[in-house]
Amino acid sequence: MSEFSLLIQEWYRLNKREVPWRKTKNAYHIWLSEIIMQQTRVQQGTSYYQKFIDKFPTATDLANSDEKTILNLWQGLGYYSRARNLHYSAKVIRDKFNGDFPTDYKDILSLKGVGTYTASAISSFAYNQKKAVVDGNVYRLLSRVFDIDAPIDSSKGQKLFQKLADDLIDSNNPAEHNQAIMEIGALICTPKLAKCNECPLLNKCLSRARNTIPNRPVKEKKTKIRTRFFHFLIFKYDKFTFLEQRIEKDIWQNLYQFPLIETDKKPINKEKVHWKKQFHESSQITHLLSHQRIQATFHHINSLPSVKDEKLEKILIQDINDYPIPSLIDKYLKENIHLS
Numbered sequence: 001m002s003e004f005s006l007l008i009q010e011w012y013r014l015n016k017r018e019v020p021w022r023k024t025k026n027a028y029h030i031w032l033s034e035i036i037m038q039q040t041r042v043q044q045g046t047s048y049y050q051k052f053i054d055k056f057p058t059a060t061d062l063a064n065s066d067e068k069t070i071l072n073l074w075q076g077l078g079y080y081s082r083a084r085n086l087h088y089s090a091k092v093i094r095d096k097f098n099g100d101f102p103t104d105y106k107d108i109l110s111l112k113g114v115g116t117y118t119a120s121a122i123s124s125f126a127y128n129q130k131k132a133v134v135d136g137n138v139y140r141l142l143s144r145v146f147d148i149d150a151p152i153d154s155s156k157g158q159k160l161f162q163k164l165a166d167d168l169i170d171s172n173n174p175a176e177h178n179q180a181i182m183e184i185g186a187l188i189c190t191p192k193l194a195k196c197n198e199c200p201l202l203n204k205c206l207s208r209a210r211n212t213i214p215n216r217p218v219k220e221k222k223t224k225i226r227t228r229f230f231h232f233l234i235f236k237y238d239k240f241t242f243l244e245q246r247i248e249k250d251i252w253q254n255l256y257q258f259p260l261i262e263t264d265k266k267p268i269n270k271e272k273v274h275w276k277k278q279f280h281e282s283s284q285i286t287h288l289l290s291h292q293r294i295q296a297t298f299h300h301i302n303s304l305p306s307v308k309d310e311k312l313e314k315i316l317i318q319d320i321n322d323y324p325i326p327s328l329i330d331k332y333l334k335e336n337i338h339l340s
C-alpha cells in the first residue's frame with residue numbers, strides 16, 4: 001500500500017461521516033446513492049436516498065414504476081435527467097440482467113447516466129474491485145498534493161489524473177481508499193478553504209509548500225451562464241388552475257409548470273400575448289442552475305384562459321403537489337401559500 005493510501009485510510013476510519021449508503025454492499029442501493037448525491041449535499045441527499053429505497057427496494061420495483069411517480073419523488077433535487085436515466089436504466093437491469101445489478105465494470109458503465117466515476121464508485125464500493133474514482137473532490141485533492149497544473153477539463157489532464165489515481169489506489173482495500181480520498185476532498189481540502197492543519201497529507205502536499213493552493217485545480221474553460229426570462233401565467237378560477245408539461249429537450253423535461261411565455265428580454269410584450277387584458281399582479285424570482293440564470297416572473301390571472309390551448313391541463317389547485325414541478329415553482333408556491 002502506498003504511504004498516500006495509508007495516511008488517507010487512517011484518517012478516514014477516525015473522521016468519516018456516517019451515511020447509510022456506506023453501510024451496504026447492495027449495488028443497486030449504492031447506484032441510487034451515487035446518482036442522488038451528484039450535485040447534492042449529503043444532508044439533503046440522505047432523505048431522498050431513504051425515500052427511494054423505501055419505495056423501490058429493488059431495481060425491478062423502480063423499473064415497474066411510472067415516470068411521473070419517480071419525478072415527483074425526485075422533486076427538489078434538480079437535474080431531472082438523473083431521475084429519468086435512473087428509470088431507464090432500472091428497466092435495462094430488469095430486462096437485460098434479470099433484475100440483478102450487473103457486476104462487470106463495462107456493463108455498469110453501459111447504464112444510462114453512469115460515467116466512469118460512477119461505474120468505478122459502484123464497482124469498488126459494492127464489489128471491492130480495483131477501480132479508482134476521480135470526481136471533483138479527487139481532482140482538487142490530487143492537483144494540490146502533487147501540484148499539478150494540467151487542466152482538469154482537458155482530455156490530457158483527465159488521463160493524467162486517472163493514471164495517478166490508478167497508481168495510488170490500494171489493491172487490498174480499493175473501496176475504503178476511494179471513500180477516503182473523496183471524503184478528504186469534501187471535508188478538508190475544499191474549494192474555498194483548505195484546512196491544511198487538519199489534513200493527513202500536510203507533510204506530502206506540494207501546493208502547500210509552494211503556495212499554489214488557490215490556483216489548483218486549473219480549469220481551461222470558464223463556464224458560460226445564459227440568462228433566460230420566464231413568465232409564468234397563474235390562472236386561478238374558482239378552485240382551479242392550469243399546468244402544462246415541458247416536453248421539449250430542455251431543462252425540466254417532463255415536469256409540469258404554469259403556462260409559460262419565454263422572452264428575450266425582461267419585460268413581457270403584452271401586445272403579443274393572448275391573455276394581455278387579464279394580467280394584474282406579478283412577483284419575481286431569480287433561480288440559478290449550473291449553466292443558466294432563470295429570471296422568472298409570476299403573473300396572476302383571476303380567470304380561465306381566454307384562448308383554448310390543447311397543452312393546458314386543468315387541475316384543482318389543491319392537487320398541484322401530485323405533479324412533479326421544478327423547484328423554482330415549488331419555492332414560489334411555498335412562499336405564496338394563498339395560492340395552494
Ligand code: SF4
Pocket residue numbers: 141144145188189190194195196197199200201202203205206207208213
Ligand atoms: S495540505 Fe492543504 S492543500 Fe494540501 S491536500 Fe491537505 S488540505 Fe489540501
